[in-house]
Amino acid sequence: MATLRAALRLGCADPKALTAMVALVLVGAAPPLGVAWFTKLLFDEVGRGRSASPSTATWYAVAIAALGALAAIANRLSGYFTTALQHAITIAAEVRLYRKLNSFLGLGPFEQPALRDRLALAQQAADQTPYVVVMFAVNVAQNVLTVGGFAAILTSLWPPAGLLLLAVAVPEFLIQLRLSRRAARAVEDSAGLFRARFLFQTVLTDLRAAREVRLYHLGRFFHDRLTGAVRAAARIELAAARHATAVQTCWALAGVAATLAATVVAVNAAVRGRLSLGDLTLLLAALAAAHSGLAGIAGQLGEAGTAMRLFRHYVAVLDTPADLADGTRPAPPLRSAIRFEDVWFRYDEDGPWILRGVDLTIEAGEAVGLVGLNGAGKSTLVKLLCRFYDPDRGRITWDGVDLRELRVETLRRRMGAVFQDFMCYDLTAAENVGIGRLPHTPEQVEEAATRAEIHDRLRALPHGYDTLLSRTFADQDGEPGVTLSGGQWQRVALARSLMRADADLLVLDEPSSGLDADAETRVHDSLARIRHGRTGLLISHRLSTLRDARRIVVLDGGRVIESGAHDELMTADGEYARLFRLQAGGYQLAAS
Numbered sequence: 170m171a172t173l174r175a176a177l178r179l180g181c182a183d184p185k186a187l188t189a190m191v192a193l194v195l196v197g198a199a200p201p202l203g204v205a206w207f208t209k210l211l212f213d214e215v216g217r218g219r220s221a222s223p224s225t226a227t228w229y230a231v232a233i234a235a236l237g238a239l240a241a242i243a244n245r246l247s248g249y250f251t252t253a254l255q256h257a258i259t260i261a262a263e264v265r266l267y268r269k270l271n272s273f274l275g276l277g278p279f280e281q282p283a284l285r286d287r288l289a290l291a292q293q294a295a296d297q298t299p300y301v302v303v304m305f306a307v308n309v310a311q312n313v314l315t316v317g318g319f320a321a322i323l324t325s326l327w328p329p330a331g332l333l334l335l336a337v338a339v340p341e342f343l344i345q346l347r348l349s350r351r352a353a354r355a356v357e358d359s360a361g362l363f364r365a366r367f368l369f370q371t372v373l374t375d376l377r378a379a380r381e382v383r384l385y386h387l388g389r390f391f392h393d394r395l396t397g398a399v400r401a402a403a404r405i406e407l408a409a410a411r412h413a414t415a416v417q418t419c420w421a422l423a424g425v426a427a428t429l430a431a432t433v434v435a436v437n438a439a440v441r442g443r444l445s446l447g448d449l450t451l452l453l454a455a456l457a458a459a460h461s462g463l464a465g466i467a468g469q470l471g472e473a474g475t476a477m478r479l480f481r482h483y484v485a486v487l488d489t490p491a492d493l494a495d496g497t498r499p500a501p502p503l504r505s506a507i508r509f510e511d512v513w514f515r516y517d518e519d520g521p522w523i524l525r526g527v528d529l530t531i532e533a534g535e536a537v538g539l540v541g542l543n544g545a546g547k548s549t550l551v552k553l554l555c556r557f558y559d560p561d562r563g564r565i566t567w568d569g570v571d572l573r574e575l576r577v578e579t580l581r582r583r584m585g586a587v588f589q590d591f592m593c594y595d596l597t598a599a600e601n602v603g604i605g606r607l608p609h610t611p612e613q614v615e616e617a618a619t620r621a622e623i624h625d626r627l628r629a630l631p632h633g634y635d636t637l638l639s640r641t642f643a644d645q646d647g648e649p650g651v652t653l654s655g656g657q658w659q660r661v662a663l664a665r666s667l668m669r670a671d672a673d674l675l676v677l678d679e680p681s682s683g684l685d686a687d688a689e690t691r692v693h694d695s696l697a698r699i700r701h702g703r704t705g706l707l708i709s710h711r712l713s714t715l716r717d718a719r720r721i722v723v724l725d726g727g728r729v730i731e732s733g734a735h736d737e738l739m740t741a742d743g744e745y746a747r748l749f750r751l752q753a754g755g756y757q758l759a760a761s
């Protein structure tokens with residue numbers, strides 16, 4: 170019931186269009202009845218032979234034409250309002266769905282395949298169901314008027330006709346409902362395949378993927394995967410469609426047999442003079458119209474049944490509980506320290522521990538470098554600090570307050586971050602930088618870009634900061650935009666993080682891996698100036714960039730195994746010293 174209420178609520182997304190459409194559909198219900206009735210009168214009039222009145226017969230013909238015109242106009246207008254309503258429903262459904270997605274505070278929900286499948290179904294259902302349900306309600310109202318009218322005519326001419334219609338209609342409705350369940354199950358079963366299809370379509374059309382796809386001749390490989398997914402989904406849906414076709418065909422034949430029986434009875438009655446030619450015409454027309462009207466209602470009932478079953482996924486997504494409980498206290502400016510206290514974390518309940526009792530203090534105003542081999546857990550630690558996930562054990566505190574007690578939005582406002590896999594948005598240069606802080610002024614954008622050493626490059630673009638950084642969308646002149654080099658994009662991402670110039674904490678996960686040696690030195694000098702007095706957590710595999718960090722922390726197997734200044738760690742001659750010497754040795758070799 171809640172599902173139906175939700176669908177109907179969405180169905181009323183544009184009340185004016187809905188009202189106009191309902192009125193027009195109902196207006197469109199009358200003409201068929203009138204046409205049938207005037208046709209009967211016309212036939213009876215013409216059947217009177219010489220005593221027939223040509224003017225009366227002409228008026229009947231005009232009435233039939235006028236009713237046809239009314240039906241056509243109502244049809245066209247209701248078509249327009251239906252389209253308007255459909256758009257309003259799509260917009261309202263998407264607003265709710267994406268508002269819900271945005272309400273997830275962490276990353277967990279985005280990593281659940283079942284939820285992703287459900288989301289795909291929800292998107293599909295949200296677009297279709299409210300419309301299908303509203304149309305079902307409206308068409309049933311229309312058909313009930315039409316079918317009811319014809320049924321009344323039929324019953325008045327031949328009383329058992331009403332019972333005959335009922336005997337055909339009830340089983341047909343039940344059959345359609347049953348088939349609708351199976352059709353919905355088929356769509357559910359193929360949801361994962363459709364997501365896979367979308368993934369392969371993206372790989373085959375994405376500019377970033379295009380290089381590898383061509384170099385490794387992967388076009389055929391991904392195309393096969395794509396068609397494989399489409400074929401598998403088609404097999405599932407066709408199996409359901411075959412079953413439905415078989416059942417519906419059998420039932421249609423039964424309906425034809427019933428109509429035939431009724432027709433034979435009526436024709437016999439006419440031959441025996443119990444029905445006039447007009448009565449016979451009316452009866453046959455009424456029989457055909459009532460039968461097709463009932464079949465229409467049954468078909469729409471099946472469609473609505475399928476749509477309603479799928480719509481449960483939309484409602485379920487909207488009802489998905491919050492992934493992380495938001496805190497209640499605003500995050501204050503960082504005065505003392507951020508502390509990881511015996512933090513344990515794993516991504517899945519039965520997965521391996523990624524962080525195993527991390528104890529780490531980042532004093533306010535201190536720059537800490539984080540070092541470790543691939544997979545040591547550095548980025549995971551950052552994700553916990555940003556509260557994309559909560560620790561399974563232990564806690565992270567911000568000036569002594571557990572992160573879980575702080576309002577996430579206020580906490581994140583106090584951070585600027587560049588992630589390893591930062592985003593390159595198909596937006597203008599100004600937007601790519603500026604979205605690090607909304608709203609902002611052009612001066613703030615240019616200042617951040619200057620600090621990230623990318624201002625000159627962005628200013629020199631064809632439309633300066635208004636240049637579209639995309640090769641897949643056209644700019645305001647209809648030309649493809651421009652794209653930047655990997656290192657330049659990285660500087661744009663850095664500039665984005667620097668839009669939060671007043672952030673208490675700057676988290677930089679490999680911020681200079683793509684920069685040339687010159688840029689790296691300049692960016693790090695600039696970062697050192699920006700960070701001055703600000704807390705920083707810097708992850709880098711280029712250990713030379715961390716030398717100036719007040720403290721370097723080495724993570725290994727999810728634990729902190731060393732901590733200290735560069736010189737201290739070199740003297741201790743542990744893992745850091747080993748890694749540093751390896752890298753320095755490499756540079757010396759290259760230099761000699």
Ligand SMILES: Nc1ncnc2c1ncn2[C@@H]1O[C@H](COP(=O)(O)OP(=O)(O)OP(=O)(O)O)[C@@H](O)[C@H]1O
Pocket residue numbers: 280516517523541542543544545546547548549550589
């Ligand atoms: N979203 C995730 N779901 C499941 N496992 C993950 C996820 N992200 C990372 N992992 C796993 O956690 C471990 C630590 O990954 P993490 O990205 O934190 O390492 P890292 O130290 O930053 O490595 P790198 O130096 O390569 O960037 C890896 O074994 C990785 O497979």
